[in-house]
Amino acid sequence: MSDHAESGSHAENTQSCHVHIVPVKVLIGVFLALVVLTVVTVEAAKFDTGELDVIVSMAIATVKASLVVFIFMHLWYDKPLNKIAFFFSIIFAGFFLCMILLDSHAYDAYVKGFQQDKTPTVAPAAAAPAPATAPAEAAAAPAEK
């Protein structure tokens, strides 16, 4: 097949890799859409919508991410196996997050108890004046005034 490499006319048939080439217009369009979405998410964050806040910003981020993944990373035109690999990893990471979230609330009380028992005794970094906990700071502040 290397014979064909030198002769340019045949190169298309044997040497080329069959891949999808994204037109420039699409690339620029995607970029502009991403910028617009960035502005939208910044503006949206200024409205206090309470719980919805996270959902809205994550939804916008996901739209942006999908644009990058499908167009910039060509995943839309890619082999099914690569798609499966990518989405499986997302699902998998999501599962991991859900499990630790589900569980961390269960034992949080224990951790807090430990923290209240032992805050002053465990000395962290030598440079830190005090662990950044309110009681220690509150005690120090009036003394300075």
Add this chain to the structure above:
Amino acid sequence: MNTAATTTTDEHADSHDHGHHDSRLAHHFDSHQQQFDTGKLGIWLFLVTEILFFSGLFGFYAVYRSLHPEVFLYASQFLDTVLGAANTVVLLFSSLTMAWGVRCAQLGQTRGLLVCLVITLACAAIFLGVKSFEYTEKAHHGLLWAGMYQSPEHHAEAAVPAAAGAEATAGHDAGDHAHASADDHSDESLFEKTKHTLSYMTTVLWAVIVLAGIAFAVFIKKPGKLTQATIAGCFLISAVGMVLGTYASIGYHHFGHAEKPTDQEILMAETVPAEYAAQKEKVPEPELAGTFFSVYFCMTGLHAIHIIGGMIAISWLIVRTAHGAFTTYYFGAVDFVGLYWHLVDLIWIYLFPLLYLIN
């Protein structure tokens, strides 16, 4: 998912004996298509590991945000949304040029590829420059990870009496961060510090690039002048980009809040973030506020390391492009680095709202 990838074997079975002439085709592959598909699957799996690598940090974030939402609400006000958004756009633009570069590589346009890669590298450097300013500013205000965190309330109180003439602030080593000695040079010390951080980061980048260059030289027996010149060029672009990014953000910081501040405000601006100083009613500081900055530094720090890795990979591509290594049937490396770069961008797309936009 089945044997599609190996079907090319039959077509080229006759060309085995002279297949080894092509230096771009590794000896254990039958065709360029197979080589490309193999690499592509490899890089996608690598991205899978990267996603799971970051998932640990996202888990860290999710657990602490769900347990202590007030910490995130309180502390995220100290992050500069404008700088974050600007960085987002810079990174998105670099993604555009990278994707464009891949297109150029697929079409065999070497010059276009080179231009795209250079712009991408510069954008990455600008991103790092802005980041280095942000880090310095945080450190300057004592807004560090949990073990080093200093509450802005006390940080300010510790510094204000010092400037007013009080002898010492009772052995509080906050003085390190807040040596508010000169009234009108308030922002300059931040500027000086930023320059220090910048030089540190440049040194680190330089060291890493030199190491990568040595590794590179091991594979290439005689690094020609072209190689050396392009490596130097890449370093120059990175350095210029970083300086540009840093100075742009310092400029923004200067002129962003320049409305004839009072002395008290300058002091506050010197020691605590301007956003905090401007608040009429202070939100009470929750316990564990430092945890937010732990999350912030871990996530953005790991992301920054990935940016540096990407910059090295892009520099490598620039060197190879300058040598004309890529052709219409051999451009896998560009595509793969591109995919990695988009993933880094992708992670930032999530980091930005998660860290900067909490209301």
Add this chain to the structure above:
Amino acid sequence: MATVVDSSNPKSNFPIQYRELNYLNCSQGWKSWFFTLDHKRIGIMYLIGVTSAFFMGGLFAMLLRTELLSPSRILMGADSYNQMFTLHGAIMTFLVIIPGVPAAVGNIILPVMLGAKDVAFPRMNLGSFYLWMFGAVFFLAAIVLGGLDTGWTFYTPYSITTSTAVITALFGVFILGFSSIFTGLNFIVTIHTMRPPGMTWFKMPLFLWALYATALIQILATPVLGITGLLLIVERAFHIGIFDPALGGDPVLFQHFFWFYSHPAVYVMILPAMGVVSEVIAVHSRKHIFGYRFIAYSSIAIAVFGFLVWGHHMFVSGQSKVVAVVFSAITFSVSIPSAIKVFNWLATMYKGSIHFTTAMCYGLSFIFIFTIGGLTGLFLATLATDVHLHDTYFVVAHFHYVMMGSSLVGLFAAVHHWWPKISGRMFNEFWGRIACLGVFMGFNLTFFPQFLLGTRGMPRRYYTYLPEFQNLHILSTMGAYLLGISSTLMVGTLIYSVYRGKKAPANPWGGASLEWMCSSPPPHNNFDHPPLAGDPYVMESVVYNEEIEGYVPAECQGAGTKSVTASGDKEV
């Protein structure tokens, strides 16, 4: 590539050309080894590295067991004891069992089994070996720089406060993790893209299925270990307050992060060994594997279930009740695919013509030991029993039955099964079998008493114990000595064969998968043309040829040559 075809030689009707040049002698000098991109040489280097680490970890184990001969001090103080068991655990887990079968044996065998010339990314393969070396160096450095006494699990908050070299060891773990990821990535891509024509997914040898499942775990779980190690390093160095409760951190979160990797890692250790046993049992029973698809699917099922059970390490860590019940239930379900495998192996042997070669002996030991190890796992998966058994010697015995008794015995089986292919020499069957017997006896003698100790309440990791436990401890230590001697004998037998062994034929055991189609040892490129792959378990496709003392493809057997059929009674 000098190709010698001698027409007067009986080998001439052997379809694969007989070569003098092979991968071991095709190039010389240390550079040809240290910078090689050949998967077989990299595999050999792994094998040597893993064996050295095995003896180092084993030495620590011997010292531990000696110390436990009596409740009072014999060799070392309590602090050294802590460091000793930590290093034993960490070295054996991260340096021996995890890379053992996949990286060492898998590297050598996988591409040959696939009929490929190399793995998909040879440079990355070499890189992964050097990462392994770096990781090992970091572990050694940790020993020098103050030791390590956290246990191999690095549980917080102790790992944050102890003064030993936790950071160094964690760097080692981090680097080893990446070595493991690269190996896994390489294997998945190789299996997907480089199979020869004719080898569909369900014509792949089961060892490849097992390696594929292993590699899935490696690339999905190991990154989480990487980030966990990194976060713990940062926690120790900078006090970021993620795992340190004194700074508002969450120590249980560390356990979640750690076991999210480390439980699947248990399957990284056992799955490839199961794959080995599937090969060994079928080949040495001269019979088609029973329930091919079930074994293949059960490998994947184990990999998938393996991800969903990490919480069973944390039943007494303050985990919520709902989560504990879920994890317990899923843990039980892991036993289904495991049992499927065991029953299929037994069914394969049924009415087979079993050749008690050394490899087969190890394979049989594996089945026995794994069954005990697996069943005792069910006790620990039961919520109520686990509260009683948690952190006792019962746990120690259980995971040694699975990790040491199954994974390592699987590795031994693999090495003996493929040794003629790897080294081109036959080892001494007699001494091999003696060593196998010693390993089997020694192993059970060491760890069976520990089940008893555990149920009677002997806690793990303790330096001293009540006098009534002493008899069982002595038994256990005696077993450990026997185990140590036998494994040394095993390695000695193999090394001896390299120098004095008989030259191995291409197919000494009569396997039908592709690796037996090329010469022993294989040439540098394995195969010039991708071979045509058929069913890897049709043992009738090869027949014994007395002249070359090995098997040849049935269609190539000369008409006048005396032969016995594949399922005949001819002992090898």
